[in-house]
Amino acid sequence: MNVVIYPYSIEHSYIKKYKKLFRYNIIYFMCYGNILPISHQNDNDDYCTFTDLVDGKISFDDFDTFCIIDKVPDENELYKIVEFVCSNGKNIICVEEEYLDQIEKICKRYNVKLLQCNYETIEIPEKKWNYDSEIIGIDIPxxxxxxxxxxxxxxxxxxxxxxxxxxxxxxxxxxxxxxxxxxxxxxxxxxxxxxxxxxxxxxxxxxxxxxxxxxxxxxxxxxxxxx
Known part of the structure; x- marks a missing residue:
């Protein structure tokens, strides 16, 4: 799966640094507010802005999924971007649960997918202890x-x-x-x-x-x- 990461800033540099560990193939890092990192001229051509997408400087053919990895200052601006991306047939991943209801409505409107992201992969264990119970040993580092x-x-x-x-x-x-x-x-x-x-x-x-x-x-x- 080819994805665009949004919103990207210097605070998210770990994503670029450990790109090989990411589950999906990252094509572009889309920066918030049309502001590119200072270092972008020395990096590969994988930074972009929403304006680049609107103006056709990057192609919708390059990716199939738009991945929202953090909160943004302007929620309405985010929904505007999601609407534009979905209207061009792209699926969405979003790790911020508070945006999901509105994004799901947009995805349904354009018949695209809001792909599952595992927000909680660990189940709460059934309470079979009391305050006199022992801590269970773990035999690996x-x-x-x-x-x-x-x-x-x-x-x-x-x-x-x-x-x-x-x-x-x-x-x-x-x-x-x-x-x-x-x-x-x-x-x-x-x-x-x-x-x-x-x-x-x-x-x-x-x-x-x-x-x-x-x-x-x-x-x-x-x-x-x-x-």
Missing amino acids: VVAVMGIGQNVQKFDLQLYLRSRFIDKGYKVSQIGTKKISGLFGLHPLPDFLFNTQYSDVDKVYAFNRVMKDVSMQEKPDVILLGA
Whole structure:
């Protein structure tokens, strides 16, 4: 599947850097607000803007799916772009759930597909523990990437480690910190970790069971965990 990534900015440079790990073939990185990166003149010709698409400087024949990978400042502008893309027969992927209802309506109007993106790939384990239960041991290495703040390139490091382990021939299971994780073959962090209905103790027990399930079902050589 050939895709255009939108909205692309310097904050999303990890996508370009680890393009080979992405599930689909990225043809263009479409920048938000018609602003190209400063470095674009030194890079390959794979940056574009919405204006380039409207003006025919890039061809609709080059791709079949438009992939929305993050939030945008102007929601109405996004829907305008989606409408234009769908009217030209292109399918949509969107990792931001809050846009899905409106985008689904647009896709139906033009008889194109809103393709499934796995927002939640890990099921909440059935509660079979109490506060005296033991933490279940995991018999394979777990490498955690953690940070104390935002914008510290945790996801970049997660993809770097994934790339290195795979290149060395290891089978990797991975839980990532971004909604886009599924498009790199990672499990997104499960939603129950951010749900106030669950106590912190329950979250610890549940996540321990999640990690054990991943190790048993996928049988990796290593688990990479973003947190």
